[in-house]
Amino acid sequence: MIVLTFALLSILGSVIASKQEDFYGPGFFYVELPGQTYFGRLEDVLLGRQTGRVCRIQLDGHQRREIYIFKDESEIPDSVAVDEGLGRIYFTSGRKQANNTWEGKIQQINTDGTDLRTIITTNSLPTALKLVEHPNKKMLYWVEGTEGLEGQAGHLIKRFNVNNRTEIETVIDTKRYACSIGVNATACPPVQDMAIDTRNMDIYWTQSLRWTLIPGSLHKLSLSMKPEETATNRSGVQMLLKDERHAKRIQYVDGSIYWVTESNSETQGSWIKRLGVEDWGKKDPEVVAQVPKEQGYQIIDAFAVDARQETIWAMIGFTFSHFHKADLKGGGGFKLLRQWMAVSRSLVRVG
Known part of the structure; x- marks a missing residue:
């Protein structure tokens, strides 16, 4: 009897450990936009669950787990950042x-779904959230604005020290400075996304506006410059690419910048490009993955890169997202891992 009990406890312990490994092992955190049901989950359809969610999936796109479910459809999530250590x-x-203004916020929650807290409130939808480890401190970066549908016209890049909760700092107002060095300020595209080069302490961001002829662009600014210096020294902002159509999602990984760009409506292709941070002006960007025009109009909504495994994962679709991965070596197409997932604008690799 004792032996049997010990065996059952061992099996139970193995199952629990396996579940914990599933949850905390390699995978992704991401947000699901409201108005999208998760295909294959009948209870979502029957109960009319249409709210946004913060979720986690494994590397193959399966074993989806909900970390947080928003209260109603009117609350629109945009992006996530993860502190694995904590x-x-x-x-x-x-x-x-009702008056066409926005009420936004940045919240934190434990990976097991406990201890939800609001840490920042804004008068717009904050987007493009990033958590960056500076020497002796951790900083949250995000984009903020007051114009446009669903916060898509953000021009302010801000940051906040999550260690000592100091005052929010504006890194740059891109509408005042970045757009003045190469784009008509009255038609300055919003910031779509940003990436931080933690080695050289530089910030990169993309600006574009879909469905227009306004060219997209990619910019760079040294984080060693103080905000008051960028206000008087516009040369601190570098425009790296001036005519990058629909430039949007961007990441810094192991000395290289990766970003998404879309072609015009005639060819309907989408690419993820890459260039080393030391190669600007010396080499042309290379295409590391692409969605060919034969697949129809497919948007790369979010992506994540693992340079060690030479793999890139992406949420690709239009009405729904489909989860894909591609080999970084050859600029080839994506391999489908899972279909019919809710649209997401943020995908963070962990583990």
Whole structure:
């Protein structure tokens, strides 16, 4: 009897350990936009669950777990950032008010779904959230604005020290400075995403506006410059690419910048490009993965790179997202891992 009990406890312990490994092992955190049901989950359809969510999936796109479910459809999530060491998730969301203004916030929650807290409130939908480890401190970066549908016209890049909760700092107002060095300020595209080069302490960001002829662009600014210096020294902002159509999602990984760009409506292709941070002006960007025009109009909404495994994962689709991966070596196409997932604008690799 004792032996049998010990065996059952061992099996139970193995199952629990396996579940914990599934949850905390390699995978992704991401947000699901409201108005999208998760295909194959009948209870979502029957119960009319249409709210946004913060979720986690494995590397193959399966074993989806909900970390947080928003209260109503009007609250729109945008992006997530993860502190693996502390087991903490940060995420942004916003709600449009009756007077056409926005009420936004940045919240934190543990990876097991406990201890939800609001740490920042804004008058717009904060987007493009990033958590960056500076020497002796951790900083949250995000984009903020007050114009446009669903916060897509953000021009302010801000940051906040999550260690000592100091005052929010504006890194740059891109509408005042970046756009003045090469784009008509009255038609300055919003910031779509940003990436931080933690080695050289530089920030990169993309600006574009879909469905227009306004060219997209990619910019760079040294984080060693103080905000008051960027206000008087516009040469601190570098425009690296001036005509990058629909430039949007961007990441810094192991000395290289990766970003998404889309072609015009005639060819309907989408690419992820890469260039080393030391190669600007010396080499042309290389295409590391692409969605060919034969697949129809497919948007790369979010992606994540693992340079060690030479693999890139992406949420690709239009009405729904489909989860894909591609080999970084050859600029080839994506391999489908899972179909019919809710649209996501943020994908963070962990583990």
